[in-house]
Amino acid sequence: LRENPTREQLWQALYPGQPADQRQLNYLMSWLLKLGEQFLGLEHYQQQVFEPEWQTAEALLSRGLFKHYRFNAERLRRRLSASPLRNTAYLLQEYRFADLELRANSSQEISRQTDEHLQQASDQLDYFYLTEKLKYACTMLNNQNVVSSSYEFQFVEEVRRFVENHAFPATAPGIALYFRVYQMLVKENGDADFQALRQLLPLQKDRFSQEEMAWLYSYALNYCIRQIRHVREEFVAEALQLYEEGVESGVLLTDNGQLSPWHYKNIVKLGLRLQRFAWTEGFIREKNLLLAQESRSDALHFNLADLFFYTGRYAEAQQHLNQLEFSDVHYNLDAKEMLAKIYYETEAFDALDSLLHAFKSYLQRNRIITENVRKAYLNFIKWLRLLLRTTPDKHAALRLRIEKSDQVTAKNWLLEQTKSGKNQALS
Numbered sequence: 001l002r003e004n005p006t007r008e009q010l011w012q013a014l015y016p017g018q019p020a021d022q023r024q025l026n027y028l029m030s031w032l033l034k035l036g037e038q039f040l041g042l043e044h045y046q047q048q049v050f051e052p053e054w055q056t057a058e059a060l061l062s063r064g065l066f067k068h069y070r071f072n073a074e075r076l077r078r079r080l081s082a083s084p085l086r087n088t089a090y091l092l093q094e095y096r097f098a099d100l101e102l103r104a105n106s107s108q109e110i111s112r113q114t115d116e117h118l119q120q121a122s123d124q125l126d127y128f129y130l131t132e133k134l135k136y137a138c139t140m141l142n143n144q145n146v147v148s149s150s151y152e153f154q155f156v157e158e159v160r161r162f163v164e165n166h167a168f169p170a171t172a173p174g175i176a177l178y179f180r181v182y183q184m185l186v187k188e189n190g191d192a193d194f195q196a197l198r199q200l201l202p203l204q205k206d207r208f209s210q211e212e213m214a215w216l217y218s219y220a221l222n223y224c225i226r227q228i229r230h231v232r233e234e235f236v237a238e239a240l241q242l243y244e245e246g247v248e249s250g251v252l253l254t255d256n257g258q259l260s261p262w263h264y265k266n267i268v269k270l271g272l273r274l275q276r277f278a279w280t281e282g283f284i285r286e287k288n289l290l291l292a293q294e295s296r297s298d299a300l301h302f303n304l305a306d307l308f309f310y311t312g313r314y315a316e317a318q319q320h321l322n323q324l325e326f327s328d329v330h331y332n333l334d335a336k337e338m339l340a341k342i343y344y345e346t347e348a349f350d351a352l353d354s355l356l357h358a359f360k361s362y363l364q365r366n367r368i369i370t371e372n373v374r375k376a377y378l379n380f381i382k383w384l385r386l387l388l389r390t391t392p393d394k395h396a397a398l399r400l401r402i403e404k405s406d407q408v409t410a411k412n413w414l415l416e417q418t419k420s421g422k423n424q425a426l427s
Contacts, residue, residue: 049079050093054100061104069104073097086173086207088131094171095124127172133159134178138219141185156182173204181219194223198238205249213251217242240270247287259290261299261328268303272310281307298327305338314342329368333377336362337409340384344417349388356381372407379408387417395419 005013011020014028045051053076060069080093098121105115133156140151163179180197184190197220205213224239243263246252252263264287271280284303288296305320321339326332336359343352360381363374383402390398399418402411 049083050076053079054093054096057100061100061107064107066104066108073101073104084206085209086171086204087209087212088128088135088174091124091128091131091172091174095121095128098124127168127175130159130163130168131172131174131178134163134175134182138178138181138185141182142219142222145185173200173207176200177204177216181216184219184223190223194220194238198242201242202245202249205251210251210253210255214246217246217251236270236273240267240274243267243270247290253290257290258292259287261291261295264288264291264299265303268306272307277307277311294327298324298331302331302335305335309338309342312345314346317342329366332362333369333373337377337380340380341410341413344384344388352388356385376407376409379405380410380414383408383414387414 002009007022007025008020011018011025053072057069057072057076060072076097080090080097083090098117102115102117102121105117137153137156137159140153143149144151160179160182163175168175177197177200180193180200183193184197187193197216201213201216201220204216208216221239221242224235224242227235228239243252243266247259247263247267250257253259267287268280268284271277271283281304284300284307288300291299301320301323305317305324308314308317308320317338321335324331324335326335336355340352340355340359343349343355360378363369363377363381366374383398383405386398387395395418399415402408402414402418405411408414
């Protein structure tokens with residue numbers, strides 16, 4: 001059969017020379033789909049470390065085959081103990097195993113009053129619930145900060161108070177991690193919780209999946225970003241250290257070892273803000289190979305342009321901007337913004353006037369750009385034009401207006417230019 005055969009071709013392949021029966025073919029296709037889904041489910045089941053052996057032990061116990069059950073249970077215990085993970089999947093498995101052992105002892109008439117598995121099952125269930133509850137609460141709070149959504153936070157405050165006043169074993173590290181994240185999200189000043197989380201993160205990187213550790217690092221980085229927006233410059237170094245740690249440990253890399261171009265760009269921005277210019281250039285060139293092949297060229301040229309712009313090497317910055325292929329719309333937007341700043345810094349006001357006109361038209365025509373992003377860049381154009389038309393004696397008043405503007409790109413740069421004295425360049 002060729003690829004994408006028709007229904008008639010399928011029927012003739014199955015029943016050569018027989019007249020097509022569409023109802024029978026529908027039945028066959030339905031059965032095949034169900035078998036395919038069952039196959040995928042079975043494949044997934046067999047790939048689980050815990051589940052197949054747990055089900056075997058459960059089946060042996062239900063039949064009263066205690067000798068065979070004990071052999072399988074001991075093997076299951078060894079497999080659990082050998083796991084480096086201490087995430088909620090592990091805690092749930094520990095609970096299920098303790099509950100299984102409790103039922104096994106009960107079946108053999110061992111008193112529950114003296115059975116240590118009773119306490120173990122209760123404790124592991126608590127650890128699982130507390131970790132998952134705090135994790136969900138953090139996700140819900142984070143979503144509310146990003147998009148317009150509303151959630152009901154049932155029992156979260158009770159859980160928070162309980163965790164705050166109790167100690168938990170090292171086998172349940174997620175409780176402390178998500179408790180600190182939750183505190184950072186709800187408290188006006190969560191610096192103490194951030195520092196506590198900061199100490200925990202590198203110690204737990206082998207206890208959770210790479211995906212979950214990336215989320216935990218993202219919570220810490222987001223806290224830094226919020227503080228940086230409130231002009232708390234000490235968090236620039238904190239954020240860069242987190243990024244460095246996340247990249248070197250592989251936590252912030254994808255499953256195939258690649259670095260996101262946006263993590264790459266953020267790290268460069270932080271390095272420039274700390275004036276670590278030699279380190280930043282080395283990072284740009286060395287870590288560029290960690291990006292996906294299709295992202296490398298634009299990421300390399302844009303970030304080198306950013307470095308050269310920041311250090312006042314405007315001609316070199318323009319050379320790299322000219323080599324961009326704009327694989328992503330955000331590179332296009334940021335490149336236009338950077339070029340506008342270069343024209344301003346070099347007093348190429350005619351070129352700046354033409355660029356701002358074309359930039360505004362591009363923003364208004366492009367439907368891919370989200371409204372918030374569009375507004376931020378349009379405000380940049382507006383404030384830059386006003387800056388150029390305002391006399392120096394009115395720059396202080398303009399600075400106050402820019403400071404009050406919520407959505408504007410390059411806000412710090414615009415504020416800095418109100419001290420430069422350039423004015424009345426555009427008519």
